[in-house]
Amino acid sequence: MDAKKAAYCDDLKLIKQGAEAKVYKAEFLGRNCIVKERFPKKYRLPEIDEKLTKKRLTQEVRALQRCRKAGIATPAIYFTDLVGSVIFMEEIPGCTMKDFITNNSHEKLSDKVVCAVEKIGEILAKMHNADIIHGDLTTSNMILKTSEQNDGPIIYMIDFGLSQSSSLAEDKGVDLYVLERAFLSSHPDSEDLFEKLLQSYKSFSKNCEPVFKKFEEVRMRGRKRTMIG
Ligand SMILES: Nc1ncnc2c1ncn2[C@@H]1O[C@H](COP(=O)(O)OP(=O)(O)OP(=O)(O)O)[C@@H](O)[C@H]1O
Ligand SMILES: [Mg+2]
Structure with missing residues (x-):
């Protein structure tokens, strides 16, 4: 100090x-x-x-x-x-999404985890609709606020040091890819859960087609890199 x-x-x-x-x-x-x-x-x-x-x-x-x-x-x-x-x-009182998913994943696709993950998809779509690219999307950079009311999860986004402003589909696609990598490595066997997040993103995104096209391209590049080593 x-x-x-x-x-x-x-x-x-x-x-x-x-x-x-x-x-x-x-x-x-x-x-x-x-x-x-x-x-x-x-x-x-x-x-x-x-x-x-x-x-x-x-x-x-x-x-x-x-x-x-x-x-x-x-x-x-x-x-x-x-x-x-x-x-x-x-200070947002609550826990990181990483801890929340880890602590509530004993039951596959539990309702409250699916609901939280769909909320993340909605938030990211709105962020990208506003041309904000986070740059370091992980489940540790999201805080689920403890709330007394029962009006659904409130998720706060944090850690924007690598963020930028961009309207390019490529930047948004890379943002989703960074999250996919972090999500699947933090939460093993969570492909179905991540798919729920993407579906929710699609339903709230104003322009998801080019973003998903880029997302797929970046995924393919990533796979090729992994195969070559
Ligand atoms: N506003 C906040 N309210 C509650 N907890 C927070 C808040 N900001 C950060 N934290 C906690 O501190 C952790 C680290 O914060 P943050 O992600 O901003 O730093 P970092 O990952 O070290 O930053 P960087 O990636 O820039 O090096 C978070 O995962 C979260 O647990
Ligand atoms: Mg962080």
Whole structure:
């Protein structure tokens, strides 16, 4: 914990140390918050590292806000420190979709898992309809909010550091492919479940045909690569 962060909030607890960022839980003006700090990487030239870190932070903040405007649930941003590369954001109480699927998959295609996965398909279609490409879609980058009401799952999207704005079917197809790879490796034997996600995406997408064409192409390229080794 450095002095800069400590000056903004009390009681930082490290919850994740990734390759690019440290994520803490803390309190910010009396609210539970998440502090995401990107740190310098020694193996990069300092000027390049600084530029990349700034770019990731800017992309993250921008995409979080663009999603909110498009009606996609994302954490509210409380404060951004571009110099210290820190984002303070709302903490979403709940669990990652990865844990939710893992903990509820004893029964194949259980109703609540199918319902959550269909919701993801809907969210991604809406995100792509708004030309937002996430860039790092995994089930760890989605949080299922704990809710007292019974009005269906609310899923929040997070971790937009690799996002971009693009209307190209290719970028959307690659986004789906990245998710497919992550989904099938995090959740073994879940091809049928992932198919439900794609079906739901199709029904909410404004322009799914070219996106799926690209998705298939990228899949084929991926398979060829795996075969060649
Ligand atoms: N707003 C939030 N509310 C609740 N939990 C969060 C929130 N943001 C992050 N988390 C938790 O912290 C974990 C890591 O956060 P995040 O995915 O943003 O960082 P990361 O994967 O290390 O980032 P990067 O890929 O940019 O290196 C998430 O999987 C989630 O469990
Ligand atoms: Mg992440």
